[in-house]
Amino acid sequence: MNPNWSQGDIPINSKRLHYTRTGEATGECADDIRPQWHPRVKKELVRRLYENDARGLRDEDLIARVGFALLLRCQSILIATEAHAGRATCPRCEAIIPHHSQPDEALVCARCGWQTTWAAYHRSYRDRQLFGGGAVDAFRNYAEIYPQARAARERMLLIDQLLHAFHTQLTRDTSRPAACNLIAGKSSDILVFLDRLTFGEGSAPELQQAHAAWQATAMESDWMRNVLRESRRRRAGREGD
Numbered sequence: 455m456n457p458n459w460s461q462g463d464i465p466i467n468s469k470r471l472h473y474t475r476t477g478e479a480t481g482e483c484a485d486d487i488r489p490q491w492h493p494r495v496k497k498e499l500v501r502r503l504y505e506n507d508a509r510g511l512r513d514e515d516l517i518a519r520v521g522f523a524l525l526l527r528c529q530s531i532l533i534a535t536e537a538h539a540g541r542a543t544c545p546r547c548e549a550i551i552p553h554h555s556q557p558d559e560a561l562v563c564a565r566c567g568w569q570t571t572w573a574a575y576h577r578s579y580r581d582r583q584l585f586g587g588g589a590v591d592a593f594r595n596y597a598e599i600y601p602q603a604r605a606a607r608e609r610m611l612l613i614d615q616l617l618h619a620f621h622t623q624l625t626r627d628t629s630r631p632a633a634c635n636l637i638a639g640k641s642s643d644i645l646v647f648l649d650r651l652t653f654g655e656g657s658a659p660e661l662q663q664a665h666a667a668w669q670a671t672a673m674e675s676d677w678m679r680n681v682l683r684e685s686r687r688r689r690a691g692r693e694g695d
């Protein structure tokens with residue numbers, strides 16, 4: 455992140471794909487500049503966000519911190535998704551490099567001359583939950599709207615909307631929470647984590663309604679219903695001891 459930018463001061467339309475010199479002299483990428491991707495957000499931060507909200511406590515710094523981390527993550531997802539569709543972004547100058555997804559194909563930036571192979575570029579984001587898939591509209595929507603949101607309440611609602619989105623797929627059973635791309639952890643753990651988010655008297659009614667709708671949608675899918683039922687059963691068992 456540019457050190458001159460604070461969390462409350464987000465340049466609109468900045469794609470902000472970062473590059474670093476890794477010091478790994480692999481020769482895969484020109485000048486050892488390679489694509490960098492923002493990580494998923496830690497569960498603990500999201501948990502605190504909802505616990506505060508349930509108590510009617512509006513921690514603006516925490517909301518801004520989580521909201522900004524999600525913004526960077528969504529931007530990384532959008533850039534990786536575009537790269538997967540044949541439009542890689544140069545990590546040095548952010549120009550688009552068209553390609554045909556052939557492993558040995560040379561990706562050469564027409565603007566600055568940076569280059570690598572498609573195999574090396576692909577490896578930089580593979581297995582990192584960076585492909586937008588059926589939730590790409592939710593990620594794009596957040597990346598476009600969040601930077602314009604200034605009020606903490608508005609930001610919180612946008613965060614909540616994003617975290618409660620699903621990947622829309624051809625069959626319900628291949629669906630999964632969009633949060634699997636956004637929050638660190640295994641898909642089943644994230645599902646249970648979202649199911650157990652804290653709500654209370656202080657929670658905004660919109661948040662509670664969105665959560666109930668999310669739970670209803672999750673229960674329509676076999677794998678999500680199985681995971682949630684098992685976790686709720688175990689929890690009820692522990693509480694009954």
Ligand SMILES: [Zn+2]
Nearest residue numbers: 544547563566
């Ligand atoms: Zn370039």
